[in-house]
Structures are given as structure tokens and as C-alpha cells.
Amino acid sequence: MILAIRTTTGRENAVIDSMTTRIKSEHIPIKSLIHTEELRGYIFIEADDIDSIQEAMKGLPHVRGLLGKEIKLEEIERFLIPEKQVTKVEQNDIVEVISGPFKGEKAKVTRVDDVKQEIIVELLEAAIPIPITISVNTVRIYEKAKKEE
Numbered sequence: 001m002i003l004a005i006r007t008t009t010g011r012e013n014a015v016i017d018s019m020t021t022r023i024k025s026e027h028i029p030i031k032s033l034i035h036t037e038e039l040r041g042y043i044f045i046e047a048d049d050i051d052s053i054q055e056a057m058k059g060l061p062h063v064r065g066l067l068g069k070e071i072k073l074e075e076i077e078r079f080l081i082p083e084k085q086v087t088k089v090e091q092n093d094i095v096e097v098i099s100g101p102f103k104g105e106k107a108k109v110t111r112v113d114d115v116k117q118e119i120i121v122e123l124l125e126a127a128i129p130i131p132i133t134i135s136v137n138t139v140r141i142y143e144k145a146k147k148e149e
Contacts, residue, residue, distance in 0.1 A: 012043055091112055
């Protein structure tokens with residue numbers, strides 16, 4: 001069974017650390033703990049029974065409660081499987097924005113954040129270059145940066 005635990009937003013990792021320590025020291029039969037950046041304030045916990053989950057979270061700081069409804073794996077599967085990135089976007093590449101308010105605009109990549117799957121770009125046709133942070137999945141490569149030899 002998979003359930004969701006509500007936590008104080010931004011304290012999910014602290015709750016997971018505290019819970020992991022308790023699970024190991026008290027040998028509580030918990031199978032997994034998961035936190036995704038997209039669902040702030042929630043941790044998913046997997047165990048065979050609800051008593052184990054309640055024992056693992058009892059009295060921990062920043063725990064706000066347990067959502068009683070069981071969650072199907074299919075409902076959270078998209079948070080567990082990373083999105084595929086077909087082409088690696090690199091600094092100085094020229095990209096075309098394919099969705100969002102800047103759709104159709106060409107931009108130069110100034111920075112790449114692989115962890116967050118975001119890039120910072122400057123629009124080429126803008127009078128003043130303003131850095132814009134967008135998802136790497138909302139662009140396609142128009143022209144690869146030339147490698148210096």
C-alpha cells in the first residue's frame with residue numbers, strides 16, 4: 001500500500017531523514033519513501049500495513065498528517081520515471097521555443113541546469129537581452145554551438 005504524508009512545505013527531506021533513522025533503528029517494515037519536487041509538502045510512503053506507516057511517522061517534527069486514501073502506483077508513476085531528453089542542450093546553443101508565451105522565438109542558451117531540467121536563455125530578437133528560465137522540454141535545438149578547437 002502507498003499513502004501520502006503531509007509535511008511542512010520545504011521540510012520534506014528533513015522528515016525523510018528523521019523517518020529513515022527511526023525505520024532503521026526500530027526495524028519498522030517500510031518498503032520505500034519518496035519525495036518529488038513537483039509535489040511540495042507531500043511524501044509518499046510504501047508499506048504492507050497502515051500501522052507500520054503510523055509508527056514510522058508518529059511524533060516526528062514537520063509531519064502534518066496522513067492522507068487516508070490509498071494511492072495507486074499509476075497515479076504517481078509520472079513522478080518516478082524521468083522525462084527523456086532526446087538532445088542534450090548545451091551553453092551557447094541557439095534554440096527555438098516551442099511552447100509558452102515565447103513560442104516561435106529563437107534564443108541563445110546562457111546556462112543549463114541539468115538537475116532541474118531548466119535552461120536560461122536570452123531572446124535573440126529582444127532589444128535588451130533579458131535572461132529567461134524555461135524548461136528544457138519547451139525548446140528544440142535550432143543550431144548547435146560551434147566547438148572551439
